[in-house]
Amino acid sequence: MEASPWSSVNSGIVLSLLAVLWTVVWNNLQSLQLHHLLGRHLARHARHLAAIVDPYLTVTVAEHDGGRMKRSDAYREVQAYLHRATCDASAGVRHLKAEPAKSPDAFLLSMGDNEEVADVFRGEVKVWWLAYSTPPREDAGGGGYYWGGRAARADRRFYRLSFLERDRDVVLGEYLPHVRREGRAVMVKNRQRKLFTNLSGDNWDDDGRWCDSVWSHVVFEHPKTFETLAMDPAKKKEIVDDLDAFRNGKEYYARVGKAWKRGYLLHGPPGTGKSTMIAAMANYLDYDIYDIELTSVRTNTDLRKLFIETTSKSIIVIEDIDCSLDLTGKRKNKKKDATAADGADGDKKGSPSNEEEEKEKGSKVTLSGVLNFIDGLWSACGGERIIVFTTNHVKKLDPALIRRGRMDKHIEMSYCCFEAFKFLAKVYLGVDAHHLFDAVQALLREVDMTPADVAENLTPKAAGDNADTCLAELVKELEKAKAEKAQAKAEGKGKAAAAAEEEVDGDDDDDEDEE
Secondary structure (H helix, E strand, C coil): CCCCHHHHHHHHHHHHHHHHHHHHHHHHHHHHCHHHHHHHHHHHHHHHHHHHHCCEEEEEEECEECCCCEECHHHHHHHHHHHHHHHCHHHCCCCEEEEECCCCCCEEEEECCCEEEEEEECCCEEEEEEEEEECCCCCCCCCCCCCCCCHHHCCEEEEEEEEEHHHHHHHHHHHHHHHHHHHHHHHHHHCCCEEEEECCCCCECCCCCECCCCEEEEECCCCCCHHHCCCCHHHHHHHHHHHHHHHCCHHHHHHHCCCCEEEEEEECCCCCCHHHHHHHHHHHHCCEEEECCHHHCCCHHHHHHHHHCCCCCEEEEECCHHHHCCCCCCHHHHHHHHHHHHHHHHHHCCCCCHHHHHHHHCCCCCHHHHHHHHHCHHHHCCCCEEEEEEECCHHHCCHHHHCCCCCCEEEECCCCCHHHHHHHHHHHHCCCCCCCHHHHHHHHHHCCCCHHHHHHHHCCCCCCCCHHHHHHHHHHHHHHHHHHHHHHHHHHHHHHHHHHHHHHHHHHHHHHHHC
């Protein structure tokens, strides 16, 4: 039977409709992403199967958090907690890392990479800690200071905690908080106070290895205390009371809504004990010291990153801040004035010197950057920090830099007074009274001498030196300084009289010319 032409047409229409329908259905199936749904379904079953085969859960503690901007407190606490477990002979750790301990004859031991130590909590929950590290990313060679820069070039270190799933609630709810508390206690017990300084330029050490910190440190062993600091006793007590109020003021600062920090401005002539005052503060509070060399800080951003990597219970110091950088806020005006002067002098000035070019390439830290460092938003990253500026010329500093709220307490380190002298005589010579004390007291009213100079004269220089010889030497130096002061004063009067006489003679000559 011959097929009808209409039947072929109908079959073609049906096939076309089926093709269109299939296209619509296929597009909708793709939009539903059935392969993802199927993958998640299979992964769910795979996890259940893995839980049957491997009943262990893991928690990883990384060394850095916040985009590697800061070393994790949790990592340091875990590391401190594991010092005790690492030293246990039954732990079976074969590769250890040793660091100096608080005792000069001891070491703090920690696990090397890929070492594992077991721990038992409450006698029934057993866990395992694994230390490991991963190499830096291959693309971490350049770019940022933190992201793809300094921190990315260092190995990434971790601790991984493994435990049975049945102990999940106990480990997460009780054991991990216990580890952090115990770790903090160990850190306080073994803590060595340190004196830090910021690294300049790239962070490569002498062996060509990349340093994983912007700070370098030594153990802080300065012996100066408030008990041996030559100062007016009333003024010393005022400072000690202020430090006590700060150290115990955590709740107060939180209640008034201020960052837990305090600024101290130490100002006075050279040799009046500003640096020793900082050492005494650190020893009294048991704080670390971060001594910032401001001229080696390239930008405001670098200054902020330095602050982020300081720890709590620390004193952040910028000494001789008036000499560190031009922080008067008038850089642009000075540059314009210098340019105008060069134009006026023509070829006399010539091109900028190499020293000026180096200065131009150096630090670009600005006054606003330092102000933000002291009390900007980033200054609240952490707590219990003291910021100290020292200067010999307080009037040179921008008022915005030293106003209350930034430098909260101004301490004038002045010349030696009689009370400070008596303290030094007691410490250096062991005497409370002497027939030369009256002469020293009278001379100190007329002559300015720093405590450092007084102490130097009270220091025995030979085996036979005693209180009589040392005090006589001090009186001799004070009388010499008095004579030099009188001579300088007389010379100053003579110069003033000569200048006045020249001015009178000049007026007489003008009168004669007019006639």
